[in-house]
Amino acid sequence: MTRIILADAQPVFREGIKSLLADHQNNYQIEEAGNSAELRPALLAFHPDILILDYDPSFFDADEIFSTLSVIPECKVIIISGQKRKVDVLKLLDCNVYCYLTKECRKKDIHEAIHCAIHGEKFFCSFAVDVLLSDRKRTPFIPQIPPEGLSARETEIIRHIVRGKSNKEIASEMHLSQHTVHTHRRNIMKKLQLHSAVELCNYALESGIVRLEN
Numbered sequence: 001m002t003r004i005i006l007a008d009a010q011p012v013f014r015e016g017i018k019s020l021l022a023d024h025q026n027n028y029q030i031e032e033a034g035n036s037a038e039l040r041p042a043l044l045a046f047h048p049d050i051l052i053l054d055y056d057p058s059f060f061d062a063d064e065i066f067s068t069l070s071v072i073p074e075c076k077v078i079i080i081s082g083q084k085r086k087v088d089v090l091k092l093l094d095c096n097v098y099c100y101l102t103k104e105c106r107k108k109d110i111h112e113a114i115h116c117a118i119h120g121e122k123f124f125c126s127f128a129v130d131v132l133l134s135d136r137k138r139t140p141f142i143p144q145i146p147p148e149g150l151s152a153r154e155t156e157i158i159r160h161i162v163r164g165k166s167n168k169e170i171a172s173e174m175h176l177s178q179h180t181v182h183t184h185r186r187n188i189m190k191k192l193q194l195h196s197a198v199e200l201c202n203y204a205l206e207s208g209i210v211r212l213e214n
Contacts, residue, residue, distance in 0.1 A: 002026060002118060005042055007033040008054040008080075013103075017052065017080075020107055026114075035059040043068050043075070050117050052078045054103075055092055062091055076117035080110065089131045100128035112166050121167060121182070122197040129164040129201075149191070155209055157184050161197065162204045 004021070006014045014032050021028050031046045033039035039060065043051070051069070055062060069075055078099040079092055092100065098121070099113035105125050116123040150158070153174075160170040167181045174181070194200050204210040 001029050002050065002114075003029045003031075003046060003048045004050045004052060004114075005031045005033060005039070005046060005048040006052050007039050007060065008052075009034050009056055009059040010054070013054065017110070020110060021114075024111060036061045036064055039065065040068050043072060047072055048075050050076050050078060050114060052080060055079055055081050055083055055088065057083075057088065076120075078113050078117055080105070084127075086131050089128060099123040101125045102127050112168070116166060119182075121185070122161075123166055124164045124197065126164050129162065150188070154184060154188050154191075157181065158188060158200065158204050158209055161185065162201050162210045 006017055008014050008017075011034070014034075018030055021030065031042050031048070033042045036059065042048075053060065053065070069077065076099075077097040078101070079097050080101045080103060081088075081092075082103045083089065084102075089100070098117040100123075101109055101113055102125055104127075109123075109125065113123045156174065157170060160173065165173070167178050167185070170176070171178045171181045189195065189200070192200070192203055194203060201210075
């Protein structure tokens with residue numbers, strides 16, 4: 001049983017996500033919160049495995065949320081948001097959320113995000129990746145090791161990760177098993193001494209593995 005908190009100011013949206021999850025084969029225990037005042041006690045009492053949050057600064061305080069989450073570090077955060085301001089997106093990405101989706105994403109993306117979060121993997125939609133990459137132009141970063149320290153396969157996997165591909169999509173494109181891709185991802189992060197997808201994107205850009213298109 002996976003414990004999930006749905007945090008969204010709109011009850012209709014919460015009902016929609018609950019309906020979507022009810023149709024899935026996995027078993028979920030779900031609690032709800034409509035604002036920060038409801039979310040903090042819910043997090044502490046329910047100890048969720050996953051927090052699905054629509055971050056709206058009018059109803060949720062990001063600093064308060066992540067301060068509370070520091071007490072339950074096993075909780076993985078999935079953002080499903082209508083917010084399009086880059087400053088809000090980057091603030092959340094820098095808090096090391098596991099998955100970031102927009103409300104325009106497909107149903108299967110939500111299921112994929114939950115699957116990735118449960119298994120400790122990252123999943124970003126293309127919008128979040130674009131915001132992240134555009135911001136990295138002005139973020140200085142010194143890679144831990146030169147790109148020649150990576151194998152060709154590892155380099156290709158990094159390119160896929162930075163472009164927001166899931167393990168399943170990477171495995172399909174590279175004709176590998178998902179387990180093999182997962183192992184490569186773990187080894188890449190260990191080799192580069194990195195700890196988040198944000199740091200990996202920085203490394204890929206600064207080392208020239210991925211280049212921004214004008």
